[in-house]
Amino acid sequence: MYGAVVAVKDLSLSVRRGEFLTILGPSGSGKTTALMLLAGFEAPSKGDILISGKSVAAVPSYRRDQGIVFQSYALFPHLTVRRNLEFPLEMRGIKVGEREKRVDRILDRVHLRELGGRMPSQLSGGQQQRVALARALIADPPILLLDEPLGALDRNLREQMQGEIKSLHKEFRKTTICVTHDQEEALTLSDRIIVMRAGRIEQTDTPEALYDQPATRFVANFLGEANILENLNCEVESDAAQPSGTVAMIRPERMCIAAQAAPKRADADRRQSVIGTVDDMVYAGPLRRYNVRMGESLLIVRQHVVSGEQIFRPGDEVRLDWLRSDIRFVAA
Known part of the structure; x- marks a missing residue:
């Protein structure tokens, strides 16, 4: 709740291990609040959040083993690409030699090996997005959270990055929860989609089922025409x-x-x-x-x-x- 405003109400959902789940909805539907609750940046006013059967509702965000990619990328502007990637490993006490190996591997995977010495300001939007994804994945977290990950990119670059995210998910099989208002993005990336409206779940199903068998007028109009x-x-x-x-x-x-x-x-x-x-x-x-x-x-x-x-x-x-x-x- 935000004062007297209930941002999310009676939200109940389960996410399967290795699944790509997208929370889709218009502005004000509660989707970002739901992600903030999962990330630990907001605390539920009631109810619980379980990961592998253990409650994390009272666990702060920095103690949850999750990778997070923000819409703004949130890269450290004063650190090079390599140092941005090393930082989460350093915070986990990984030794220097192992840090360097992991950084090299992930840079190769996201096709940025030659750009490790650059600062974030010297990268294109797509390159910054790849660094943000690499940083979220490098510590091998079991859960990946994506907050409007492609919202800052132009259409052609969004389509390219959709393919990259889909490829990374197929390779790493991380349980991924993505928040977006972009219907095409949700249909392209997801195993399942949750459509939210006014803080509640309107419908949950596979992309194909949601598009072909919408349950309500709202879902029919929001997911396509x-x-x-x-x-x-x-x-x-x-x-x-x-x-x-x-x-x-x-x-x-x-x-x-x-x-x-x-x-x-x-x-x-x-x-x-x-x-x-x-x-x-x-x-x-x-x-x-x-x-x-x-x-x-x-x-x-x-x-x-x-x-x-x-x-x-x-x-x-x-x-x-x-x-x-x-x-x-x-x-x-």
Whole structure:
């Protein structure tokens, strides 16, 4: 709690050994507070934190055997890369010879062997991130905590570092808990994802299950884009019965767009077709995104760009269709 504000409430979760677990949520959802509790920078107002069955709720952060990577990297600006990496080993009483061997090994692993003598200010953002990861791993902690680890990097560098983090996790098999608001990052890196909202867990599952089977409207909209099929001028058809208290949802990439008079698809008997009006078209490299007005709703369609395909413009009447089996029902 922060004064009268409850940042995290009724949070109960377990992390499997060697798992990459991501806590995902918007600003103010409680995800960073959850990580601070795990790191020992905050103490729970009630409840407990167990690591390997032992309570650590009252154990200070510097006594917990954990590696931590902060969004700002938190490298020592007055120390070289090598000295930044030696520091956690020195604090653990590792002898000089062994420290040097470990530093050499980890520098080789993160492809920074030639940069050991540089100061952090002389490194790029990606290089600083690799040093921060190496420093968190060098003492061989059983648990690795990542706080928005790629938030300070540009898109291309983020994608490169996602691959590097995934590779390091596969190699070292550290139990890793990552906090982020970046959905793509969570989907790419995680074995499981926890989606948080207003200090509580909204849903926990694998990336594939969360994206394909969101339990609530919030999860559907937060993890990617979602078309909530309500206020249409027709009834939504589905292969499954709609549970009470839910609304129909379909992902934009599951919808197909065609000219109103185009021939129907070969599997038309498994699809629902509707007519709408193009409100807008956005070209985004490999994809075109159409906003299509239907009834009181604006539906999103994502279509892969293919040479020679018909392009629709605002005002065009189009036919949308989708497989009835692709409809999902989420709690309203």
